[in-house]
Amino acid sequence: xxxxxxxxxxxxxxxxxxxxxxxxxxxxxxxxxxxxxxxxxxxxxxxxxxxxxxxxxxxxxxxxxxxxxxxxxxxxxxxxxxxxxxxxxxxxxxxxxxxxxxxxxxxxxxxxxxxxxxxxxxxxxxxxxxxxxxxxxxxxxxxxxxxxxxxxxxxxxxxxxxxxxxxxxxxxxxxxxxxxxxxxxxxxxxxxxxxxxxxxxxxxxxxxxxxxxxxxxxxxxxxxxxxxxxxxxxxxxxxxxxxxxxxxxxxxxxxxxxxxxxxxxxxxxxxxxxxxxxxxxxxxxxxxxxxxxxxxxxxxxxxxxxxxx
Amino acid sequence: xxxxxxxxxxxxxxxxxxxxxxxxxxxxxxxxxxxxxxxxxxxxxxxxxxxxxxxxxxxxxxxxxxxxxxxxxxxxxxxxxxxxxxxxxxxxxxxxxxxxxxxxxxxxxxxxxxxxxxxxxxxxxxxxxxxxxxxxxxxxxxxxxxxxxxxxxxxxxxxxxxxxxxxxxxxxxxxxxxxxxxxxxxxxxxxxxxxxxxxxxxxxxxxxxxxxxxxxxxxxxxxxxxxxxxxxxxxxxxxxxxxxxxxxx
Ligand SMILES: Nc1ncnc2c1ncn2[C@@H]1O[C@H](COP(=O)(O)OP(=O)(O)OP(=O)(O)O)[C@@H](O)[C@H]1O
Ligand SMILES: [Mg+2]
Numbered sequence: 064x065x066x067x068x069x070x071x072x073x074x075x076x077x078x079x080x081x082x083x084x085x086x087x088x089x090x091x092x093x094x095x096x097x098x099x100x101x102x103x104x105x106x107x108x109x110x111x112x113x114x115x116x117x118x119x120x121x122x123x124x125x126x127x128x129x130x131x132x133x134x135x136x137x138x139x140x141x142x143x144x145x146x147x148x149x150x151x152x153x154x155x156x157x158x159x160x161x162x163x164x165x166x167x168x169x170x171x172x173x174x175x176x177x178x179x180x181x182x183x184x185x186x187x188x189x190x191x192x193x194x195x196x197x198x199x200x201x202x203x204x205x206x207x208x209x210x211x212x213x214x215x216x217x218x219x220x221x222x223x224x225x226x227x228x229x230x231x232x233x234x235x236x237x238x239x240x241x242x243x244x245x246x247x248x249x250x251x252x253x254x255x256x257x258x259x260x261x262x263x264x265x266x267x268x269x270x271x272x273x274x275x276x277x278x279x280x281x282x283x284x285x286x287x288x289x290x291x292x293x294x295x296x297x298x299x300x301x302x303x304x305x306x307x308x309x310x311x312x313x314x315x316x317x318x319x320x321x322x323x324x325x326x327x328x329x330x331x332x333x334x335x336x337x338x339x340x341x342x343x344x345x346x347x348x349x350x351x352x353x354x355x356x357x358x359x360x361x362x363x364x365x366x367x368x369x370x371x372x
Numbered sequence: 373x374x375x376x377x378x379x380x381x382x383x384x385x386x387x388x389x390x391x392x393x394x395x396x397x398x399x400x401x402x403x404x405x406x407x408x409x410x411x412x413x414x415x416x417x418x419x420x421x422x423x424x425x426x427x428x429x430x431x432x433x434x435x436x437x438x439x440x441x442x443x444x445x446x447x448x449x450x451x452x453x454x455x456x457x458x459x460x461x462x463x464x465x466x467x468x469x470x471x472x473x474x475x476x477x478x479x480x481x482x483x484x485x486x487x488x489x490x491x492x493x494x495x496x497x498x499x500x501x502x503x504x505x506x507x508x509x510x511x512x513x514x515x516x517x518x519x520x521x522x523x524x525x526x527x528x529x530x531x532x533x534x535x536x537x538x539x540x541x542x543x544x545x546x547x548x549x550x551x552x553x554x555x556x557x558x559x560x561x562x563x564x565x566x567x568x569x570x571x572x573x574x575x576x577x578x579x580x581x582x583x584x585x586x587x588x589x590x591x592x593x594x595x596x597x598x599x600x601x602x603x604x605x606x607x608x609x610x611x612x613x614x615x616x617x618x619x620x621x
Pocket of ligand 2: 103104105215
């Protein structure tokens with residue numbers, strides 16, 4: 064369980080993290096979302112006591128990170144896969160980390176095997192691709208078999224297969240009851256793996272909820288109807304307050320009226336239905352919807368993402 | 373203990389440590405071998421001459437080992453591995469003290485070994501050429517002085533690295549300190565007519581630790597001459613650690 068309470072971090076005049084509070088629960092993957100520069104990485108550095116916050120705290124089962132003696136056994140963190148000395152071999156890189164917490168060579172071989180880097184363990188990290196470095200980073204996270212993992216954009220640089228693998232690892236960790244906090248830009252990825260969402264904009268919390276609630280609340284919902292005489296449905300639907308978009312001669316998309324109501328109307332008017340399918344926008348749609356609506360975001364940021372209208 | 377091991381692994385798994393250490397070892401050996409083998413009137417060479425040759429040429433080695441310790445910290449900031457280190461051990465002071473201890477032990481050990489090897493090699497060659505070498509307390513003091521100087525230069529490099537964090541700037545400052553800054557200061561002090569300028573020049577003063585009496589007519593040679601530099605480096609490292617405990621990593 065991670066609790067973030069009123070976390071605030073300034074860099075000169077920039078407020079990178081602003082009064083941020085949220086919780087991360089065990090047994091679930093929590094996606095940490097926000098546009099570029101919204102303060103995700105800074106918040107994570109503050110959580111790990113790497114950046115010194117100006118106010119607030121991050122508590123791991125009630126304790127601040129600084130008070131944990133051997134954190135590798137409790138909290139595994141991967142902030143940036145680039146944090147390696149290019150001249151060290153993969154194995155030696157892990158040894159520098161593991162030895163500080165008294166973790167031995169056997170476990171290093173195990174985690175290298177887990178992430179599939181055994182064959183390149185003796186190669187210098189400088190020659191590794193970004194994807195290999197992400198795997199190495201994940202290996203370092205797993206060293207102490209921690210109950211909490213924090214990852215900053217772990218899918219960055221991975222190929223589709225690698226992304227899938229990373230997703231499976233994280234979902235597996237959560238299924239073992241571990242607390243998993245992962246930031247990402249890849250919203251479609253988040254939709255596949257996250258159970259909960261923490262959405263921030265300009266350092267502030269915009270929303271936190273489960274993924275289903277979030278999508279249900281923000282994504283567009285409509286019903287797709289296919290019928291040989293779809294025109295006969297038009298008038299009754301409009302009377303019910305529906306908005307109708309014509310897709311082709313036999314297909315329409317209906318907003319504002321549920322599938323059940325449409326089915327009943329069709330039966331009452333003797334209209335044959337070939338398809339009656341409720342549809343929902345993706346997490347990505349919902350995300351863009353919310354960030355576009357986030358006021359401070361639109362007015363202050365010169366780097367706001369393209370607006371959706 | 374675990375932290376010392378971790379820092380030792382860090383130090384010995386990067387190439388620059390080897391390159392600089394090899395240069396630091398080969399350079400004085402080469403000088404000693406060449407001089408001992410090629411010098412003309414061997415009879416005139418005393419034990420004190422040999423020791424000074426070893427210790428004086430090894431000041432450069434000590435400086436190179438100082439660069440190793442500077443890089444041991446600035447490289448971590450450069451690559452971002454310092455964040456990995458501090459995340460694994462949130463008590464930063466322990467990490468930084470362990471790193472300093474390992475660098476210090478490494479510098480002093482390498483200096484001792486190279487010095488003894490150079491000395492043994494030099495005296496073997498000279499003995500074979502029928503030179504008569506004798507040693508006294510001054511020559512012993514110069515050898516101990518060199519090991520201490522090497523420890524201080526190591527901490528000087530480490531302290532500068534802790535405060536500046538940038539490899540190029542720290543190494544430049546470390547090398548310029550003895551070569552340029554103190555010579556400038558000496559000129560300033562001379563202009564100001566300060567009586568005993570060397571007291572205010574910690575590095576120049578510390579150099580007297582490695583000289584045998586023939587080389588310095590000065591009264592104040594001996595190990596006490598290293599005290600100003602010792603104070604400077606201890607303060608520098610302490611300030612460096614304090615700053616790094618507060619700053620963002
Ligand atoms: N060390 C620093 N010094 C000054 N400003 C910083 C520093 N680190 C971050 N910032 C600023 O803080 C803000 C938040 O940056 P941060 O990297 O935390 O965002 P992010 O959400 O991780 O972005 P991205 O999605 O691009 O990784 C940005 O405006 C950034 O410029
Ligand atoms: Mg980031």
